[in-house]
Amino acid sequence: MCSLSWCHTKDGYEVFFNRDEKKTRGRAAPPALGENHSVRYLAPRDADAGGTWLLANEHGVTLALLNYWSTSAKEMSAPMSRGRLLRDLLAAQTSASEAVKYLQSIHLQGYGCFTLAAFDLDLLDGPLVVRWDGKSLALLPPNLPLCSSSFLPDAVIESRQRSFETLPNHEPDTLWSWHRSELAPTAYTVRMNRPDAQTWSSSRVTVSRATICWLYVEEMPGLTTHPCEHDVLLKM
Numbered sequence: 580m581c582s583l584s585w586c587h588t589k590d591g592y593e594v595f596f597n598r599d600e601k602k603t604r605g606r607a608a609p610p611a612l613g614e615n616h617s618v619r620y621l622a623p624r625d626a627d628a629g630g631t632w633l634l635a636n637e638h639g640v641t642l643a644l645l646n647y648w649s650t651s652a653k654e655m656s657a658p659m660s661r662g663r664l665l666r667d668l669l670a671a672q673t674s675a676s677e678a679v680k681y682l683q684s685i686h687l688q689g690y691g692c693f694t695l696a697a698f699d700l701d702l703l704d705g706p707l708v709v710r711w712d713g714k715s716l717a718l719l720p721p722n723l724p725l726c727s728s729s730f731l732p733d734a735v736i737e738s739r740q741r742s743f744e745t746l747p748n749h750e751p752d753t754l755w756s757w758h759r760s761e762l763a764p765t766a767y768t769v770r771m772n773r774p775d776a777q778t779w780s781s782s783r784v785t786v787s788r789a790t791i792c793w794l795y796v797e798e799m800p801g802l803t804t805h806p807c808e809h810d811v812l813l814k815m
Contacts, residue, residue: 580776581632581645582739582769583696583725584754590787591700593751594641595758596633598780599728599771602800607779609809610793615670621793621813622666623780630662635784635791637815638673639700645727647692647710659689675699675707679718687711696725700788723749730766730773738767755783764802772802790814 580599585592598607605626613620620636635641642665668685672678675697682695692713696706705721724743728735742760746753757769758781764772771778783794791813796806 580648580728580730580771581726582758583643583645584723584743584749584757585696585698585706586749586751586754587703588751588785588787590789591639592641592698592702592786593754594633594635594643594698594782594784594786595754596643596782596784597758597769597771597778598632598782599776599778601776603775604779607797609795609797610782610811612811612813613666613670615666618671619813620670621791621811622670623782623795625660625662628660628662629666630660630664631666632662633782633784634665634670635786635793635813636670636672637791637813639786639788639791639815640672640675640678641698641784641786642669642672642678643696643698643706643725645694645696645725646729647694647712648727648729648732659691661691661693664690672697675702679707679709682709682711683716687716694719694725694727696721698786700786726769728766729776735767739769742769751783751785758783759796770802777802788815 582597608624622631622634678697698706708719726736726739766773781796785792793811795809
């Protein structure tokens, strides 16, 4: 249950990600510095499984993970954390293509279904996007936006795509405003709320060859009070 968009800038690119999760899930830790095989990265941390859904490393690679929901996906047993796949196996990749090649080389049985978008500073046509459906890993076109939902996935995704199509442009501030929508939140809105789940955070990750700047907006339960903002910087 998430929404992802992106754009290129004169210095690099920006990634925008809303993480939607069950209300029973533990409170995630905001982005912090980590290291994998001597490669530094920034990533928030899931409180329950210890993994992450979004990661940016010092090579200018950003990895964004969305759960993939379908009838078959819901029925699958998934003992291995998708978020740990990013933190433990992909955090040190030096390019988006390297990350995808690595995924293609390993056995993914045991991981839940997912869509992964891999960005780097040399990709000018959008990220490399792959989907694991529990049986095979397929390359997808980088169509804006990428969304997922465990509740009525087709209807929710269509609603968010229609909302995205009304945007006047895909400039960074426009995309950020879309992710931080002030519309009354429902299961269908990009900043969502329903009885069992809600948007728990919005991330704006700005990547250049010099720095990674991460604005992390942490929502409160029910989206009823003012969110908490965290700013994190990593120099390349």
